[in-house]
Amino acid sequence: MDASAVIIALGLLIFSAYLFNGLFSYTRIPNVLLLLLAGILFGPVTGWVEPADFGQVGPIFTSITLVLILFESGTKLQLSEVARSMGSATLLTVFHFLVTAAVAGGIAYGLAHVPPIGAAFFGCIVGGTSSAIVIPIVNQLGMDARGGAILLLESALSDVLCLVTGLSLLSAMEEGVFHLGPVLLGILRSFLIALVAGIVLGLIWSVVIKWIRRMQTPLFSNLAMVLLLYGAVEKLGFNGGIAVLGFGITLGNAHLLGKTSMGKWFASQELLLGEREFFAELAFIIQTYFFVYVGIHMQFAGWTPYLTALLIVVLILVMRPFIVRMLVRGKMPLKDLDTMAFMAPKGLVPAILASLPLQRGLAQGKPIQDLTYAMIFISILVCTLLIAFVQRHPFSVAGLKRKAKEEESKEVKW
Known part of the structure; x- marks a missing residue:
């Protein structure tokens, strides 16, 4: 594909994304699915674009997309809401991860005949939900x-x-030995150090940015700082995404310190509004290309991985509403509870990790990669269609309607 055709395609994709957003009010189908299908059309179906065409730019592009989405979302979160939601979010994360890892790993071992450690690896990499997919859907649903x-x-x-x-x-797949203690310590260390780094730098930057604004419009200086933070934290071996989210939440709530004796040092909320709008538009454009990019990278090696993935996704979505019913506390509409019950798409992290066993020459690398890509596609497809349905027709699942009615009369404190 020549350069002029690429430029035309990039422009058409942005117009298409705005069109899909307009259609959302009628179809309730998030544009994530439509852009993913466009990528599949451009890549696996027609062969117009090959994953190899992106070269080394592809992984960098996915990281930048994640950085922008997490930062932009973090600046919109109120600190009080984060504090109220953290308990439910943590329990939901852990239980959903354990259930999904057990189901996915068990089926990979029993039906796909992946060796035990390889099956556990597959279960864990698809055990979560994808922030690169979830956040745009949540924003679009309002x-x-x-x-x-x-x-x-x-x-x-x-x-x-x-x-x-x-x-x-x-x-463990390479060495044949697995130790649980270092894994748990690694999770705690990666989370806490990254979060502290993001919060501390957010406080420092909220002071610095106030003085930068007096000299020039600092829109891209914010972007530069976010990229520096993500890269530095990742380079040190911790989770850059958590650091960026903590940075965004801190920067978006730094104006609250205006009520203290240190208030004169920190940026006001009003000064951040223009920057939020800029990042919202930038994130919208980048994530438009990202979802098409994911579609281009889909692999269709046969029906078996997709049927296996469909079974896993169905079992997960049968159990997730009960997990939501049991663990989520707080007042919210039935429509949102239904959405939460079916929000389990896979995305960026499993796509990256699934390629590593094959790159390292492990025997189970190919079936793990095929099954993971199938899981990504099927989970996004099924989850977005179910969410589109419950947006129009909220219904009782796992007692969620009863829960919603109970919360109408009282707010449950976690």
């Missing part, structure tokens, strides 16, 4: 602040779980 915060935090926390457990099990 969910209640509490429900949206829980899903955002769940997706960010589960990225840490999937990365640390996945990399630990990858080492």
